[in-house]
Amino acid sequence: MAEQWRVIDLCGFEGELRSTRGGVEVCPEKGVSTTIPVAEVAVVLVGMKVALSAAVLHRLAEADVAVLFCDWRGIPEGGCYSWSDHGRVAARHRAQAEVSLPRKKNAWARLIRAKIEGQASVLKNLKIRGSGELLALADQVRSGDPGNVEAQAARLYWSRALGKGVGRQPAAGQLIGANACLDYGYSVLRGHLMRAVLAAGLAPALGVFHRGRGNAFALADDLIEPFRPAIDEVALQLPPTASPSDRPVKQLLVAAACQRFDQDGHGIPAVAEALAQSFGRYVEGDIDRLNVFSWQGPSSVGTEN
Numbered sequence: 001m002a003e004q005w006r007v008i009d010l011c012g013f014e015g016e017l018r019s020t021r022g023g024v025e026v027c028p029e030k031g032v033s034t035t036i037p038v039a040e041v042a043v044v045l046v047g048m049k050v051a052l053s054a055a056v057l058h059r060l061a062e063a064d065v066a067v068l069f070c071d072w073r074g075i076p077e078g079g080c081y082s083w084s085d086h087g088r089v090a091a092r093h094r095a096q097a098e099v100s101l102p103r104k105k106n107a108w109a110r111l112i113r114a115k116i117e118g119q120a121s122v123l124k125n126l127k128i129r130g131s132g133e134l135l136a137l138a139d140q141v142r143s144g145d146p147g148n149v150e151a152q153a154a155r156l157y158w159s160r161a162l163g164k165g166v167g168r169q170p171a172a173g174q175l176i177g178a179n180a181c182l183d184y185g186y187s188v189l190r191g192h193l194m195r196a197v198l199a200a201g202l203a204p205a206l207g208v209f210h211r212g213r214g215n216a217f218a219l220a221d222d223l224i225e226p227f228r229p230a231i232d233e234v235a236l237q238l239p240p241t242a243s244p245s246d247r248p249v250k251q252l253l254v255a256a257a258c259q260r261f262d263q264d265g266h267g268i269p270a271v272a273e274a275l276a277q278s279f280g281r282y283v284e285g286d287i288d289r290l291n292v293f294s295w296q297g298p299s300s301v302g303t304e305n
Contacts, residue, residue: 006040007188007254011047011074012247019055038063042258042269043191045070066195068187074244076187081198088280089201095283096206096219104208105144107282107290111208111225113141116153118229118295123160125233125297130160161236176243178235184244185231185253186224192257192269193220193227193276200276223275227268229295231256262293 008026010017015028020035024044027033038059043066046052060067061082068076120134137153162178197204197220207218215221234256242249261271271293282290 006036006042007258008036008041008044009250009254010050011045011070011250013047014049015051017044017046017050017052017056019053019059024056024059038065041065042195043068043188045074045076045188045191045254047074048072064195064199066191068191074250075184076191079191079194081194088284092201092280092284093203093206095280095285096203099283102143103282107279108209108222109141109143109145110290110292111222112145112150113138114226114292114294115228116141116150116157118226119153119157119232121294121296122229122233122236123157126161126236128160130156161232176241178238178240178242181235181238181242181244181249181253182231184250185235185256186228188254188257189227189231189268190217190220190224192272193217193224196220196269196272196276197223199273200280202276202280219279223272223279226275226292226294227261227272230259230261230268233295233297259298261295 008024010026013026013028015026018025018027022039023035023037024041025033025035041060041063044060046067046069048071057067057080061080064082067080069078069080070076116134116138120131120138123129123134124131133156134153137149137156140147141149194204194217197217202219204217204219205215207215207222210218210221212218231253234252238249238252244250244253258267258269260266261268262274266274275290275292278287278291281287
């Protein structure tokens, strides 16, 4: 697995990003410049006061680094990604377009089961009641999730994690609280999945469950599901006044999207790439089931199901 792991957060940065040999140079308006090797970088978050040239974008795209352009809150609004040089890109696009409905449903069931198992681990690790109930629900997930077990699990999980009457909902412009922190963490996480999907030579708009007309990265929104609990476990331990606009909170959430995830201690970016590659082999018929890891906790490792 590739280990490009660093997330360069320039959301609150004022200055210039320059291209250098083998890296990029971060040049603040005041202070000392820093050079960062692109081989270590997975994602760059670009704020509204960052100046950069086409040469920088070329350098980052050449190194397969995702660039996310963020609004004043630090929430990504758009991105720049390298075009895949994967050797089977055309074959994989055709396979995605032609994959059977039963195989799509089976893939979605495995993703959802892994997410619910990860949610159970979050409650267990935070000593909140409900872990056993979630594991029981995970066992009920069937191909395509016809019983909508995902929604049942979500209601139970968020009512226990956030408390009754709060629930999980997009922050809608709010700058503090668990929902705002979750939104930011998920945005960074989504950047890793977007990059993984493109690196695997997959068509990002062709999802297995998400299929909105305007969603250019529906597949990333499918594959992100097992990784969400890793963000949840960090965000749910923050104080009620925590805000992603606070630098320490933002750094914590960015780190959460890179933490180790699988049995071998690989970070989320590398495991996301492996999942995307596995999905490519799955739609092409090389493997019969999609291998998906579930979150177990920061002091543990994920388990495959």
